[in-house]
Amino acid sequence: MTEADLSEPGFEGTPLLNFMKDVLEQEPKLRKDSVKKVKARVVLTLRNKENQKKSWFFDFKENGTVEKIEGDSLPKNDVAITMKDTDFLKLVDYKVQAQKLYLNGRLKVKGNLMKAISIETILKAADPRPKL
Structure with missing residues (x-):
């Protein structure tokens, strides 16, 4: 696993991405389950308050990893999700709810919508807060 920091100045959601990366690296069962359940390569693109964009790549098809994408060229993916950084924080x-953001046009999905929905299970599994 890489030790690369996923943080990006001006993007408030990046600590959550680092947390998710750390959990996937430290919990092999969760990493294996993420691949088993999602079976997709996902690009998450966030837009900050200054309208800058930054993307992260989730490989839930082969190895259950999260990486920051450098540059504008996006890797081959099954799902591309785009949303505001502030909406990402609210979602996590x-x-x-993701469905509300999607229906209001604040969360855009290109590719397999069902695979995009399955990512929510991984976010919930990585969440350290007690389940209600």
């Missing part, structure tokens, strides 16, 4: 913090 359970303040808004």
